[in-house]
Each structure stands twice: as structure tokens, then as C-alpha cells.
Amino acid sequence: MTDMWENERRIASLGYAAICGCDEAGAGPLAGPVYAAAVILPFGEFIDGLDDSKKLTEKKREALFSIIKDRAAAFAVSSVSAAEIDEMNILNARMLAMRRAVALLPEKPGFVLIDGNCGRGFELPHECIVGGDGLSANIAAASILAKVSRDEYMRRLNDEYPGYHFDRHKGYGTKLHYAALDELGPCPEHRMTFLRKYYERRS
Numbered sequence: 001m002t003d004m005w006e007n008e009r010r011i012a013s014l015g016y017a018a019i020c021g022c023d024e025a026g027a028g029p030l031a032g033p034v035y036a037a038a039v040i041l042p043f044g045e046f047i048d049g050l051d052d053s054k055k056l057t058e059k060k061r062e063a064l065f066s067i068i069k070d071r072a073a074a075f076a077v078s079s080v081s082a083a084e085i086d087e088m089n090i091l092n093a094r095m096l097a098m099r100r101a102v103a104l105l106p107e108k109p110g111f112v113l114i115d116g117n118c119g120r121g122f123e124l125p126h127e128c129i130v131g132g133d134g135l136s137a138n139i140a141a142a143s144i145l146a147k148v149s150r151d152e153y154m155r156r157l158n159d160e161y162p163g164y165h166f167d168r169h170k171g172y173g174t175k176l177h178y179a180a181l182d183e184l185g186p187c188p189e190h191r192m193t194f195l196r197k198y199y200e201r202r203s
Contacts, residue, residue, distance in 0.1 A: 021138025029171030
């Protein structure tokens, strides 16, 4: 069984307090923003079922979403819009979303654990952990807050643009989504840089 506090203990042994986990959700979809969350859990806090959000069912994620918000010492959620993604590219957008989330924390962390292999632009002491959402309690908590928050946004977006079925595919490139694009064309929430090759093939 993975020790979800191993990385936090290692960082704490170096003298850092208020260790934050940071992760994003929605890097791959054709539409909608990329979301990110930053979480500082009380050190050693055990939350049953806490894991990488991608390994959890929607029902389990939503249950943990409330528990994490209740138990976290601090948390924040932020996003970068589809238009911003088109302007700066998805890697820069992911980094910006995570930096925004950290900046919004009511308590400034001493150290940031970042999911993945890139910590571009982070000024606070930090470390990148590939697969960190399955290896760090704080990153796992952040992954759940980011994923659930983004899914909620996409469900609301479905009310604004009902023909695209955003509540079902959350903006990912499914057959249903491509069929809607063929029928309706893109809406303002689509990432046109992601759709460029699709439209080039169709032309």
C-alpha cells in the first residue's frame, strides 16, 4: 500500500512547514478551461480512499471533494480559460492555473509539491513528482478538487451550449463531441488550437 505521506515527511525533514500539493485537470479536452487546485492538509491527516482522481469513480470523487474541503488547513481552486490556452499553449496554461491556485491560498505554503515533471514559473520552493497524485496526500487532494470543480463547470456549460453535450464528455474528444462539432461548429469555449488538425483533415 502506498504511503501517501512519505514525500511530505521527507520535505518536512528539511525544515519546511505548510506543505502544499498542486495538480491540474482538463489538459486534454477540446473545450473548456484547465482547472487547478492547491491543498494544504493538516500534516498526517488520513482521508479514507484518497487517491489519484483518475482512479476514482465520479461518486467517490464528489464525496471526497466535500471531505477534503472540510478537513484541509487551506485550499484554493483556479482555472485558465480556453481563450488563454489558445494564446499561451496548454503547458503554459497548466502552469499558470497551478500558480494561480497556489497564489489564492489563504495561507502561504512553505513548499509546493507539483504533480508531473514541470514546475515552470513557481517561485516558492517546490518539487515535481511524476505520478504525484498517487504518491502524495496533498497532490491527490488537489487532483480531486481540480477534477470535480472542472466537471461542475462543464455541466454548467452544457446549459449554455446544450447541443454539445458537455455534461456527458466534459469537453473530451469523443464521437459524440465530434458529431456535435460537425453539426454546430465550435463554440466560444472550444480550444481552436486543439481543433486545428481536425478541421485541416476535413478541409
